[in-house]
Amino acid sequence: MSSVLLASRNGKKLAELQRVVDAAGITGVEIVGLDAVPDYPEEPETGATFEDNALIKARAGAKAIGIPCLADDSGIAVDALNGMPGVLSARWSGRHGDDPANNALLLAQLSDTPDERRGAAFVSACALVLPGGTETVVRGEWRGRVLREERGPHGFGYDPLFAPDDEIADGRSAAELSPAEKDGLSHRGKALAQLVPALRALAG
Ligand SMILES: O=P(O)(O)OP(=O)(O)OP(=O)(O)OC[C@H]1O[C@@H](n2cnc3c(O)ncnc32)[C@H](O)[C@@H]1O
Numbered sequence: 543m544s545s546v547l548l549a550s551r552n553g554k555k556l557a558e559l560q561r562v563v564d565a566a567g568i569t570g571v572e573i574v575g576l577d578a579v580p581d582y583p584e585e586p587e588t589g590a591t592f593e594d595n596a597l598i599k600a601r602a603g604a605k606a607i608g609i610p611c612l613a614d615d616s617g618i619a620v621d622a623l624n625g626m627p628g629v630l631s632a633r634w635s636g637r638h639g640d641d642p643a644n645n646a647l648l649l650a651q652l653s654d655t656p657d658e659r660r661g662a663a664f665v666s667a668c669a670l671v672l673p674g675g676t677e678t679v680v681r682g683e684w685r686g687r688v689l690r691e692e693r694g695p696h697g698f699g700y701d702p703l704f705a706p707d708d709e710i711a712d713g714r715s716a717a718e719l720s721p722a723e724k725d726g727l728s729h730r731g732k733a734l735a736q737l738v739p740a741l742r743a744l745a746g
């Protein structure tokens with residue numbers, strides 16, 4: 543049984559990554575979180591793109607622990623803000639990981655933006671880096687619109703403000719979808735689906 547390190551310091555994101563990998567039913571690969579390995583310092587996420595940052599995080603984990611490492615870098619890209627917050631999504635309000643402050647700032651910035659120009663996309667880049675140096679990076683996108691108020695109890699981050707375009711969502715926010723529904727539609731689900739063959743190849 544080989545092990546793969548899932549390198550995220552965001553508990554709710556980590557849970558989503560774990561769920562999607564579990565649902566893929568990959569046998570012979572054990573997924574371990576950062577809590578199961580010795581502590582190593584967090585790399586600054588200095589990349590200009592989601593892909594760059596996912597690689598920074600996955601390379602750091604593979605190097606520090608010496609096993610294959612999977613990392614996600616993600617965020618929301620708002621059309622009316624020319625793609626921002628983008629790679630700055632986790633710290634848009636200035637405080638890293640402060641979801642209520644990030645959501646409040648985004649709402650305020652879009653207060654004058656009419657409904658027909660509130661389009662946005664969640665983006666996830668997922669990188670798998672092997673200690674030998676092999677690197678795979680994939681991307682998933684999820685189109686929708688930014689709501690005018692937060693709705694729904696599930697998910698994390700900007701989910702309560704994001705209404706996916708998918709018909710099956712039927713106007714609900716991403717935080718009003720069940721976790722399984724979100725996984726089936728989300729940027730992260732779409733990105734990870736492309737990594738399943740590479741993960742399967744590690745089994746043994
Ligand atoms: O870097 P790690 O340790 O994985 O954890 P993080 O929370 O810092 O993660 P990112 O740097 O990738 O920043 C992603 C931010 O984008 C937002 N985001 C990403 N995926 C999301 C999702 O599925 N739903 C809602 N918001 C999301 C949320 O604000 C995250 O904090």
Ligand SMILES: [Mg+2]
Nearest residue numbers: 551587615632
């Ligand atoms: Mg981060």
